[in-house]
Amino acid sequence: MQKSEHSALGTLVRxxxxxxxxxxxxxxxxxxxxxxxxxxNTGEVSNTxxxxxxxxxxxxxxxxxxxxxxxxxxxxxxxxxxANRHNAAIAKVSWGLVxxxxxxxxxxxxxxxxxxxxxxxxxxxILGCLIFSYLATRTLRxxxxxxxxxxxxxxxxxxxxxxxxxxxxxxxxxxMKIPAGTVSEYVGTVEASAGxxxxxxxxxxxxxxxxxxxxxxYGDAAYPAVTVxxxxxxxxxxxxxxxxxxxxxxxxxMLAIGLSALIVRVVVxxxxxxxx
Numbered sequence: 001m002q003k004s005e006h007s008a009l010g011t012l013v014r015x016x017x018x019x020x021x022x023x024x025x026x027x028x029x030x031x032x033x034x035x036x037x038x039x040x041n042t043g044e045v046s047n048t049x050x051x052x053x054x055x056x057x058x059x060x061x062x063x064x065x066x067x068x069x070x071x072x073x074x075x076x077x078x079x080x081x082x083a084n085r086h087n088a089a090i091a092k093v094s095w096g097l098v099x100x101x102x103x104x105x106x107x108x109x110x111x112x113x114x115x116x117x118x119x120x121x122x123x124x125x126i127l128g129c130l131i132f133s134y135l136a137t138r139t140l141r142x143x144x145x146x147x148x149x150x151x152x153x154x155x156x157x158x159x160x161x162x163x164x165x166x167x168x169x170x171x172x173x174x175x176m177k178i179p180a181g182t183v184s185e186y187v188g189t190v191e192a193s194a195g196x197x198x199x200x201x202x203x204x205x206x207x208x209x210x211x212x213x214x215x216x217x218y219g220d221a222a223y224p225a226v227t228v229x230x231x232x233x234x235x236x237x238x239x240x241x242x243x244x245x246x247x248x249x250x251x252x253x254m255l256a257i258g259l260s261a262l263i264v265r266v267v268v269x270x271x272x273x274x275x276x
Contacts (some may be wrong), residue, residue, distance in 0.1 A: 011091070015080040019095040020078040021101035026069050028105045038113050045112065049178070050171045056198040057167070057233030064160055064229060071153035078149040089139045093150060096133030100126045100157070116172040123161070123168045130158040138218050143231070152222050159226030162210060173199075192229045204231065 033041040040048065046056055075097070082089050105123045109117040137151045211227035214220055 011085045014091060014094055015085065017133045018098055019080055021074045021098040022069075022072045025101040026073075026103050028108060029065070032108045032112060036112050037109060040112065042108070042112065045114070049114065050174055053167070053170050053174045054197065054238055055167050055170045055203055055234060056237065057163075057230050058237040061230055061233030064156075064226065067142050068153075068157050068160060071156055074149055075153040078145070088137050091148065092136035093154060096129045096131075096136065097154070099129035100133070100161075103129065105220075112170075114175075116168075116175045120168050121170045125164045126161055127165050130154065130161055134158045151220075153223035155220050156226055159211070159223040160230070162223075163207055163227060163230040170200070170203060192202075204234070207231075 018075050033043075036044075043059065043062070046053075047059075050056065075093075077085065079090050103122050107119055107126065110122055119272040133154050137146075137154050140150060142148045142151065207227060208231070211224045215224040
């Protein structure tokens with residue numbers, strides 16, 4: 001009896017911790033952009049100090065955070081329902097998400113205080129937590145509610161963080177050239193060197209390969225859709241750099257075709273179709 005009560009209390013705590021973690025991540029992100037700890041918010045750091053990073057997407061791409069946060073709120077409320085209290089797979093999803101939210105809060109502070117390699121380490125942790133959550137979502141029977149309120153939110157968040165991790169690494173590599181003691185005042189400019197372009201193209205191809213693998217391995221349309229969104233924004237921002245524009249355009253078209261084929265496969269064969 002006592003063990004059962006402890007188990008019930010533990011699941012209730014997990015449900016509420018998940019809700020609080022999501023809301024805290026949203027709140028800290030908003031506050032840090034209004035009152036950045038070192039005077040520059042995330043967008044300003046990307047556009048000034050890291051302004052020369054070739055893989056940074058256009059500003060509009062970051063509007064996807066609104067969708068991500070709405071989706072995570074929907075998930076956090078769904079997992080808090082009494083019916084999901086003892087669902088082991090959802091418990092795994094939630095704990096992974098809690099870890100990602102906590103690390104994201106830490107990432108914001110570290111990135112905004114210009115500790116770029118430290119932010120890469122934290123980003124790797126976020127990615128690891130989301131891989132854990134993502135794999136847990138794929139063990140659930142894909143009912144309509146599970147697909148829209150569990151799998152889709154984690155897929156969109158995971159997809160964006162995968163791209164963000166690549167950009168984060170590129171930013172940290174770029175920051176190594178900034179003279180010591182001048183980081184906060186530094187304004188980067190795009191230098192389309194052969195080495196920089198080659199590294200950027202390689203990173204783009206890696207992102208696309210990961211996206212395609214996940215899409216066809218798990219029949220997931222949300223993850224590659226986020227990748228296409230990010231790649232289009234990268235192409236738009238660096239439209240004057242021909243190799244990057246060309247590679248991004250080709251990769252985006254290939255992913256879009258693959259995404260269409262995936263949707264057709266689901267419609268025709270019913271594979272991945274939600275259970276009623």
